[in-house]
Amino acid sequence: MKSVLNIHTFSSRTERSLDKCYPVYYVVTEMAGRIPLVLLACGSFNPITHQHMRLFELARDHMHQTGLYRVVAGIVSPVGDDYGKQGLVASKHRLAMARLALQSSDWVSVDDWESQQEDWTETVVTMRYHYDRIASQYQSGKNPPTASDSARYVPRLKLLCGADFMNTFKVPGLWRDDHVEEVVGRFGLVCVSRGSLQPDRAIHESDLLSRHQRSIFLVREWVHNEISATEVRRALRRGQSVKYLLPDLVIEYIKEHNLYTQDSEMKNKDVKLRPLIKQTIQD
């Protein structure tokens, strides 16, 4: 009975395909002893693309293959409008598109807390919010029933990102040192490499990141699938096709609402990124 419960709890396709390699009972006991893990991706999602969603799939496969983790959920958290990035369209649209895109996912969902905050919110603050939320759900027993031996483990939360994200730590004023310490050291990163970007070099060149190497999981994307949202917006502005780069539902939404035009790309053109202002004042 216990094994049946566990099979239905782990609804991920990865587990089902593992069945082909391992006898069912082995999968069940194997997964049951693992640390539950939630993956959180922060970003513009302007718009969400297949590449964004691939990050989750790759990260989950990788974390499962370590033998240590059981990924229980994925969260897409679009940044608030106050971030001030050029070309950023209203969060209500970015949220709507992400929801449409993730309809076909049974484990990744969209969260609007970050985008609903009064001001741009630091990544570490968003992480603390989600961690506290997950931990209290866990304690109040709201999670689906799990095996009694995995109940020992409080779900972990890690930040999911692409390799280009690692380079943002170097940008002056974009991150507070104590925040990087907490995001990487307390929570941890799962970083998916793209193309020739070398996240291990970014780690090597930073004392802070090097110190926390054990909390940084590097995932290699072998399929060269670097659909950048910038390129998608460019194509849309020029009336070119973006079919197969994002879900059809998202493309329809974009056309319905006429997002991503010359005008939309000019938004925030001379505006400084909010973190560079907010974090200077605090110092």
Added chain:
Amino acid sequence: MAGRIPLVLLACGSFNPITHQHMRLFELARDHMHQTGLYRVVAGIVSPVGDDYGKQGLVASKHRLAMARLALQSSDWVSVDDWESQQEDWTETVVTMRYHYDRIASQYQSGKNPPTASDVPRLKLLCGADFMDTFKVPGLWRDDHVEEVVGRFGLVCVSRGSLQPDRAIHESDLLSRHQRSIFLVREWVHNEISATEVRRALRRGQSVKYLLPDLVIEYIKEHNLYTQDSEMKNKDVKLRPLIKQTIQD
């Protein structure tokens, strides 16, 4: 659009399985050919190769056709054609092109097409940049066939990553001679989903979600395609063109 030459794009290949990248080729090619100001793309055809091709890991054409049909459900201008895969033996690309050209031309003459410009629809071969390098492989192509595919019909070639199709053209006298019939399309979005990588991921139980349509992924799982065994198919078999075209010489 009214004064333009109607154009049909034909993609031949394994489609083992079809991916978003394959379908992107059509979208990019259509945008490019429209931007020349000369053409109006009226249709796209996916023509999966027959099982006799002998490529390693090739699954049965009935599956490759079914997956392509599922994938193209959401397209209003690209469709799948099974003529090539239904032929007795592996069929040369030029033969497939002649078949489709004759079919399109006779439809046009019998007035089955909606009213179009006075020009007869053209047919061009749509391919990726790696395809240009296949012309160099000894025995894979007959010279007179390359002449006809490139010179008579024409190529629309979508570049990927660092592959330089213009170098392949430069290094071939035959291709250089027909430069005007070769349209090079630059893919700025680095979207190089190779079917080989997709099969590898499937073998290892890894996710391929968002690399191909969900309907295709479900089909693959239903029929348990792309396993260790399926990849071993044709392992020591020589590609059919290398045998067939030698005999003919």
